[in-house]
Amino acid sequence: MHIDPVTETPKILITGANGFTGQHACIYFAEAGYKVYALVRGNSSLSHENIQLVRGDLTDREALRKIAAGLQPDFVLHLAGQNAVDTSWIKPVETLEANLLGTAYLLDALRTESSQSKILVVGSILSSDPADIDSFIHPYGLSKTMQTLFAQVYSSLFTLHVVIANPSNLIGPGHSAGVCTILAKRIAQMEVGLEEPKLSVYNLLAIRDFLDVRDAITAYDMLLKKGKVQTTYSVTSGHPVTLKEVTDIFQNISGVSFEVTSEIEEKESFCSISPVDLQQLGWSRAFSLQQSLLDILDFQRKNRDDKRI
Known part of the structure; x- marks a missing residue:
């Protein structure tokens, strides 16, 4: 893992920084002393001395490579994606593009430009068993299952430092569609x-299963620091x-x-899915x-x- 030798300030790249969870995460890590690079597609209201906005799109492979090469982040919190079940029925292909291909492009950029980064890919508790076709009940669940399966296999093939988090329904103050x-x-x-x-x-x-977004972010922080590579953790209230x-x-x-x-x-x-593996690392609500x-x-x-x- 790369840490700036002069300042020793950990650098974290957060995708989906303008989203409900992303905004909470950016402020949390900024206040914890991280240098936060917030990946956004447009304008953002995020404002903190430790937050630097980075404009980019996960569908732009070349831009992602330049971002990864320029930042060399110690940590990556991948939150970006299409997270609405209803929208997935209307735009199933776009949902797959956002959740699967966006993740693929990001991991490939990190593979070639910043392979030392510790990466947390945030999936969903609505993921299904890939071997059980009948377990899929909406395109969103399909996209998140494919996302996490790809992340696990790709990290194994190319020895990337990827951990998977599957959160339940996140709630809390802020602008949410929940x-x-x-x-x-x-x-x-x-x-x-x-x-x-x-x-x-x-x-x-x-x-x-409702979990406060602020509790989820402390879980993500712990998984970035202590999570076992190529392991999936349930982030739930239980x-x-x-x-x-x-x-x-x-x-x-x-x-x-x-x-x-x-x-x-x-x-x-x-x-009910217990967060027991997460609790064993020392996390609690x-x-x-x-x-x-x-x-x-x-x-x-x-x-x-x-x-x-």
Whole structure:
């Protein structure tokens, strides 16, 4: 691993820096003393003395090579990709391009220009068993499965220092398209009379494993430092909940009483995945689900639109 011999300041390249997780990650590593190179495609609101914006696109192979050669990062946190299940049905090929080919181009650039880098490829807990065709339920899961399989095999073939992280549903303050943020935004509107006190959830009995994005980033930090190469780690809370439990918590912490309706109420089968391998490295959660939801709601209150949704 290369460390600047003069400053000994670790350098980290973060892809997808403008995304929900990416913005949290850039600030976290900048405040931890890293020199952060934030890969973005356009403009960015990221601002910190330890953050340097790097403009580029993961589909531009030559640009990636120049970036890898110029930066020689000690660490790479690969967050970029197309992460919406619904979008994957509309744009399946584009989803594969973003998640599989983008990863392939990045790893190949690092192979030729910065092979000493420790790389964390962030996949998804929605990845499936490649040998079980029936386990694939959407193009997004296919793309993330192919992404992580490629990363594992490619790192083995070319002796790259790649670790895989498969996170569950990440939540927390900030601009997210996740269900918890959507609910919190509506509740924040309700609290000031800008929205009728009614919430509609498609299936209240749907089960999800929610993990605070800030806990996920401390896990990523630990995996970059201690994670075993060519190993996959589950980054989860290990405590799945129904969406009804989520709306109940919001009801308790909000300043308004609201009605909750559901189009269907069907129990789902859900296999809880424990982060035991991560915990053995010394990681633990700092944020309970209730605290995460409170922080999300507070963020939405501070960024509330003064008009009806």
